[in-house]
Amino acid sequence: MKLISKTLSLIAAIVFCAVSYGQIGGGSIYGKVLDREGKPLQGAVIQVEHLTTHQTDKVKTNKTGNYSVSGLYQGQYKVTALVDGKPAMVKGEGTGNAIYLAPGLEVTVNFDLRTAPAMPATAAVSPAAPASGGSKDNDKAKAGAEKESDAKMRASFTAGVAALKANNYEEAVNNFKAAAEKDPSQPGTFQNLGLALANLKKYDEAAAAYRKAIELKPDDPGLYAELSSALADAGKLDEAVAPLQAAAKLSPSVGAQGYYNLGVVLTNRGKSKEAVETFTKAIDLDPKYAKSYYQLGVAYFGSAETMPQAVSALEKFLQLNPTGPDAETAKQLIETAKGQLKK
Numbered sequence: 171m172k173l174i175s176k177t178l179s180l181i182a183a184i185v186f187c188a189v190s191y192g193q194i195g196g197g198s199i200y201g202k203v204l205d206r207e208g209k210p211l212q213g214a215v216i217q218v219e220h221l222t223t224h225q226t227d228k229v230k231t232n233k234t235g236n237y238s239v240s241g242l243y244q245g246q247y248k249v250t251a252l253v254d255g256k257p258a259m260v261k262g263e264g265t266g267n268a269i270y271l272a273p274g275l276e277v278t279v280n281f282d283l284r285t286a287p288a289m290p291a292t293a294a295v296s297p298a299a300p301a302s303g304g305s306k307d308n309d310k311a312k313a314g315a316e317k318e319s320d321a322k323m324r325a326s327f328t329a330g331v332a333a334l335k336a337n338n339y340e341e342a343v344n345n346f347k348a349a350a351e352k353d354p355s356q357p358g359t360f361q362n363l364g365l366a367l368a369n370l371k372k373y374d375e376a377a378a379a380y381r382k383a384i385e386l387k388p389d390d391p392g393l394y395a396e397l398s399s400a401l402a403d404a405g406k407l408d409e410a411v412a413p414l415q416a417a418a419k420l421s422p423s424v425g426a427q428g429y430y431n432l433g434v435v436l437t438n439r440g441k442s443k444e445a446v447e448t449f450t451k452a453i454d455l456d457p458k459y460a461k462s463y464y465q466l467g468v469a470y471f472g473s474a475e476t477m478p479q480a481v482s483a484l485e486k487f488l489q490l491n492p493t494g495p496d497a498e499t500a501k502q503l504i505e506t507a508k509g510q511l512k513k
Contacts, residue, residue, distance in 0.1 A: 223243065248261070
């Protein structure tokens with residue numbers, strides 16, 4: 171008890187600064203582009219597209235061929251390198267090279283144009299055959315109505331995203347619900363609806379929105395992780411495990427992030443033993459995710475008997491992230507623990 175009382179203020183600072191899936195953005199994609207001679211390529215356009223919401227970000231490579239895109243939503247992405255306005259290489263389209271992002275994660279996506287296929291010649295486009303039959307007017311009217319409905323759905327979705335980024339969560343919910351009414355087949359609409367509801371602390375409603383998104387896109391691990399987070403925030407800790415297991419099967423890194431977040435919730439609720447098990451699972455899935463070792467060390471501080479394990483976990487954290495914002499706190503905890511262990 172004496173050791174725990176000495177480190178109480180440090181522990182409090184650690185526990186309540188955890189990453190949450192309810193936060194906006196937080197992930198980053200960065201990398202380097204080499205031209206067909208293997209030299210850094212300046213001025214290449216990198217297009218990053220979220221495959222659920224289809225929101226895109228574009229940046230240009232600098233003098234050293236490097237680029238960085240931060241503040242990205244959680245989910246699966248496609249990254250395209252464009253040269254002279256034409257796609258030269260694409261990554262993240264297939265299951266074998268899928269790119270998943272979660273809050274706090276940084277993913278490296280490099281392009282070496284020496285391995286890119288030759289730029290294809292533009293194919294001639296044949297004119298469309300004229301419509302036949304007397305139903306041409308009806309088809310035209312139907313197409314016009316569908317186009318108008320799609321435009322309204324996109325307008326509502328865009329307004330919802332803008333409101334979400336401005337932290338106007340009630341407005342975001344209303345817009346995403348309007349978009350869903352116009353087109354209930356878009357998983358991105360329900361994903362963002364869930365995010366807005368989670369920020370309003372309406373966790374049961376958020377979980378329902380994420381479940382709908384999963385029905386529409388069952389191969390997106392980020393959706394399962396977001397569902398787990400909503401269930402955990404709602405206090406349904408047992409229910410939160412199954413979605414994480416599904417996420418881990420689809421993407422170990424996203425599953426690791428999900429287990430990390432669940433571990434933080436358990437720590438905040440004083441369930442140190444369960445938190446240790448959960449952070450350990452996160453580490454098994456992604457041994458290079460430093461934050462899991464950090465919080466594992468904090469969870470081990472829940473008992474004087476596990477101080478050696480706390481020191482070991484925090485030392486591993488410092489190996490992976492020696493200069494991060496939590497490094498000094500980790501060093502202080504290690505020093506305090508070692509001092510007490512010598513007595």
